[in-house]
Amino acid sequence: MNDHGFHPDLAARMERSTGPELLSEPFGPPEPWELRIEDRAIEGPGGALRLRIYRPVRDAADRPCLVWLHGGAWVGGDLDMPEAHETSRGVAGRADAVVVSVEYRLCGENVHFPAPVDDVVTAYRWVREHAAELGVDPARVALGGASAGGNLAAGASLRLRDEGETPWQALLLYPLVHAPLPEPSDELAAALAKVPTALSFPAHLIDQVFAIYLDGAPVGTASPYAFPGHAEDLRGFPPTYLDNDEFDQLRGSGERFADQLRAAGVEVEQVTSPGVLHGHLNLVGLDVAHATLDRMAARLGLR
Template structure:
């Protein structure tokens, strides 16, 4: 993809960031190890710690000044094959500070060693642990938004669907950044023609194949395997969906937002011009990222205050 299509404010960071070949075992191992040891992004007034909550290991962000008993349940990205809560440390800690809420970040097992439904089961167990121990986390169970970025956004969208079908306490919103929700994108060879910055369709195909333990794009998938495959989206909680207009997931995310709206779900779709995948995280000090996060946290504040 031509670098000229990238917002000028994001070009330098885009050039510096490599596009990993997720299909190589050594690459996956190195990234998994590196993300486990990322330095903590300290934010004044926020205490960050790994905690055992009901037998589930979570990374918890607690503001010194709690201004709300609402909470955010967050799921990190990594193409379903690597990643760690630490890679989203700045995003989670700053959200905890700005909104005065507890943020809880879940872990999950990775493909290809662990395929669907195991990663989803992991975040489901984490959600249940947060609900069961909400008081210890200074959270009211009925006031939690589920969110995530990329593969984490896809898992969050699938989790929301699963919880809707199970009944019980529901997330009051879904906060999704470039969610990876449709395996049919990976199955479309025409998407290979554009070498998207950061995450291209070859990497996408490998990740979906690894997660599903079969080729992406088959006619039928089990429920929750790919959030965009769900036919009936009615009754789901309000959604914030952010995506760059030049990234691979643009079309599937915009279509999901359209379908949610058609099903009566309130949606704020934020399409960022010239923005590659995940820029709000790895280019977080740039103007486009700062402006997006201000809009995103504004939406989150409104939902949590309702």
């Protein structure tokens, strides 16, 4: 780490640029996992729902499974972005597990909450119903996601709990689960002050994506399935791995959610990934991203 606390590889790029383009190039080659990767469309609430299934080459039964959701502020992202594709490859390879990446509906003019959550619940139930075909243990299907995908994973987990189908685990990576965002702690505020403006989320942009997600409804009226950090009762939420980025405005939401879960008696493993900005799973080849994938795989190895 340098004097500012940023990862040295990020700091080196910041010396050359303070725009988003500094994160667009890989920090190293993709990992060489040998997997069977299959795209499949299933029937979803809004029509065809596309899944990308990652399976180890060796046939086996009763593997753990992660249903995975990329980020993108509910309005962007796809199955090809590193946070989806490289994360799915890395977890499946490390854990000898099946990963099912979900192309949930993105929000826009005609798509709003609860459509993406409906898609996630549909994908989760499909995986459990087709567990034998996929070589998956139906009792070990985890639900996880990053950023907006972490929000959807948490919201879907809460809904599934209420409907008697609590997932095995929740893996939440730098999630946004409160609206508005909690006020940052003094320590987080000091960290955020070091982040270049071009790499921060302006308040008006956060408000815009909230409005798109909720179709203009006030955040204070939103369902807890939209922002699970406002749920009145989190008892029975699945055991949770929660990983926040050190230099990230969303860290306050993830940290508060971890506290709320513990207060509700939920087992929580909480990590702050050091030296990185929001979205570190998109940083192909970065050692911090590899360390996160190691921890995610270890969670899938639990019994």
